[in-house]
Amino acid sequence: MSKVYTVREISAYIRNMFTQDLLLNRVTVRGEVSNAKDHPSGHLYFTLKDEGAQIQVVMFSGRRLAGLKCRLKDGMQAEVSGEIGTYEAGGRYQLYAREIREAGVGALYQRFLELKTRLGEMGMFDEAYKKPIPKYVRTVGIVTASSGAALHDIVSIAARRNPYVQLILRPAQVQGEAAAASIAEAIVALDRIGTDVMIVGRGGGSEEDLFAFNDEMVARAIFDADTPVISAVGHETDFTIADFVADLRAPTPSAAAELAVFPVTEAEDLLTGMRERMTRVLTAKTELLKGNAEALRLKLKLLSPAAVLNEKKQRLLDLSEQMELQMERNFTEKRQRFLLLSSRLDALSPLARLSGGFVYAEKEDGAPLRSTEETGPGSMIRLRLHDGTVHSRVTKVEKDV
Numbered sequence: 001m002s003k004v005y006t007v008r009e010i011s012a013y014i015r016n017m018f019t020q021d022l023l024l025n026r027v028t029v030r031g032e033v034s035n036a037k038d039h040p041s042g043h044l045y046f047t048l049k050d051e052g053a054q055i056q057v058v059m060f061s062g063r064r065l066a067g068l069k070c071r072l073k074d075g076m077q078a079e080v081s082g083e084i085g086t087y088e089a090g091g092r093y094q095l096y097a098r099e100i101r102e103a104g105v106g107a108l109y110q111r112f113l114e115l116k117t118r119l120g121e122m123g124m125f126d127e128a129y130k131k132p133i134p135k136y137v138r139t140v141g142i143v144t145a146s147s148g149a150a151l152h153d154i155v156s157i158a159a160r161r162n163p164y165v166q167l168i169l170r171p172a173q174v175q176g177e178a179a180a181a182s183i184a185e186a187i188v189a190l191d192r193i194g195t196d197v198m199i200v201g202r203g204g205g206s207e208e209d210l211f212a213f214n215d216e217m218v219a220r221a222i223f224d225a226d227t228p229v230i231s232a233v234g235h236e237t238d239f240t241i242a243d244f245v246a247d248l249r250a251p252t253p254s255a256a257a258e259l260a261v262f263p264v265t266e267a268e269d270l271l272t273g274m275r276e277r278m279t280r281v282l283t284a285k286t287e288l289l290k291g292n293a294e295a296l297r298l299k300l301k302l303l304s305p306a307a308v309l310n311e312k313k314q315r316l317l318d319l320s321e322q323m324e325l326q327m328e329r330n331f332t333e334k335r336q337r338f339l340l341l342s343s344r345l346d347a348l349s350p351l352a353r354l355s356g357g358f359v360y361a362e363k364e365d366g367a368p369l370r371s372t373e374e375t376g377p378g379s380m381i382r383l384r385l386h387d388g389t390v391h392s393r394v395t396k397v398e399k400d401v
Contacts, residue, residue: 011088018093024084029055029095030103031080035206036072046072047206048080048095051107057082059097070102074207075109078102108207112214115241119216124223124245131228131247133259136267137196139166140260141227143186146171150203150232150253157257162264168195174202179212184221191225198225199256200242201232213240222246232256360384372397 005013018024031048038044042061047054057080059067072078082097119125140158144150146169158167170190173182183200190198200222202210212218213233219241222229231246232253243249250256361369364380375381375394383390 008088011086011091014093015086015088018083018085021084026081027084027095028079028081030077031055032107032109033072033076033078034074034208036074044068044072044097048078056092056094057097058094059100063098067097067099069100072100075112076102108211112211112241115214115216115219116244119219119241119245124219129223133228133230133248134196136262137165137260139168139195141190141193141195141198142167142169143172143183143190143198143200144169144202144253145174148174148203150201153252153254154199154232154257157254158261161258161261162267164264165261168193174212175205175209176212180215180217183212184215184217187218187221187225187229191227195227197260198227198229199232199250199253199260200229200246201250201253201256202234203253204235204238210234210238210240213242215241218242219245230256230260359390372399 029048031050031054034047034049034054036044036046042064044059044061044064046057048057049055059082070076070078079101080095080097081099081101082095084093085096086093123129142151142154144154151169155167158165168190170186172186173179187198187200200213200218202213204210210233213231222231222242222245228247230248230250231240231242232250232255233240233242234252236251248259250259360383362382362384363369363374364382366382369375369381376397377394379394381392381394383392
């Protein structure tokens with residue numbers, strides 16, 4: 001029976017094989033960078049690949065200062081010098097980099113740049129064609145895989161923000177050779193339904209995983225859609241053609257849900273504020289109308305025939321009272337003047353003089369006797385005293401010398 005080895009023993013044997021191979025101890029490998037990750041510890045991890053294979057690469061933090069000759073990013077072509085070794089805990093071999101140099105743009109990235117340039121020249125990224133995203137929506141269309149974190153995040157956030165918004169999923173294959181056609185068909189189908197807004201996207205992944213969203217077929221489906229489209233492909237640092245042609249780009253599917261679904265509490269607060277403002281306006285308007293109505297009522301009361309008649313009656317009473325008062329004042333003044341004149345007249349009256357021993361002589365016919373020439377002996381005269389009249393006959397007339 002052959003010997004049975006432990007996993008550790010086999011791993012150690014393989015490691016020794018790599019260590020003893022001089023070629024693998026100093027090798028330079030060229031390929032396209034993918035899934036570059038900068039670990040908090042300072043180590044750098046990424047995948048180096050070409051059309052047929054890929055290899056994991058790690059550069060430890062101690063080698064970065066002297067060995068990293070470029071800014072590493074997905075899609076670029078790089079030449080990595082180092083040694084091939086095994087990572088026993090993970091059961092894989094990998095390239096431990098001593099030096100990394102840029103060697104040109106990767107094939108996928110080159111295709112991305114060419115399509116971006118061509119579609120940009122056609123105007124498909126122009127802001128003039130961007131449709132506004134409705135603030136208040138009732139239906140949200142979703143184009144993504146039927147299972148996965150992207151759909152879960154969108155559904156969870158939409159339910160939290162506004163459970164009354166209807167979500168319509170059109171499942172699509174988001175990775176692989178048939179993904180672009182599947183995504184484009186789903187966009188067209190949802191656009192026919194006529195949702196208020198559409199979210200197109202998927203979760204994060206490698207450049208190859210996201211490349212379906214760099215396809216012209218998907219770009220044209222988004223551009224031709226009447227429905228406003230929010231793209232949500234990958235993570236915040238991932239950019240695809242779909243992001244450029246969409247009406248709005250969200251950094252993640254979760255952010256897309258935040259942008260598409262308005263919070264119901266915001267609408268409730270808005271309605272409450274509107275109701276309060278409306279109540280205040282109506283109250284003020286009602287009070288104003290009440291005041292106007294009261295003013296009109298008083299004005300009508302003042303202008304009514306009864307009011308006018310009452311006013312005329314009152315005016316007549318006032319004038320009558322004023323007339324009586326004036327007559328009384330006039331009578332009093334006249335009486336006082338009469339008494340004054342009477343007293344003055346009495347003082348000048350012959351009768352007043354008669355009371356002092358004087359007499360008033362009259363002819364028989366009642367005419368005043370003014371001179372001795374007007375009478376003679378035998379003539380009858382009348383002498384008026386203050387208490388009566390004496391009829392007498394003249395016996396003698398004497399003239400003053």
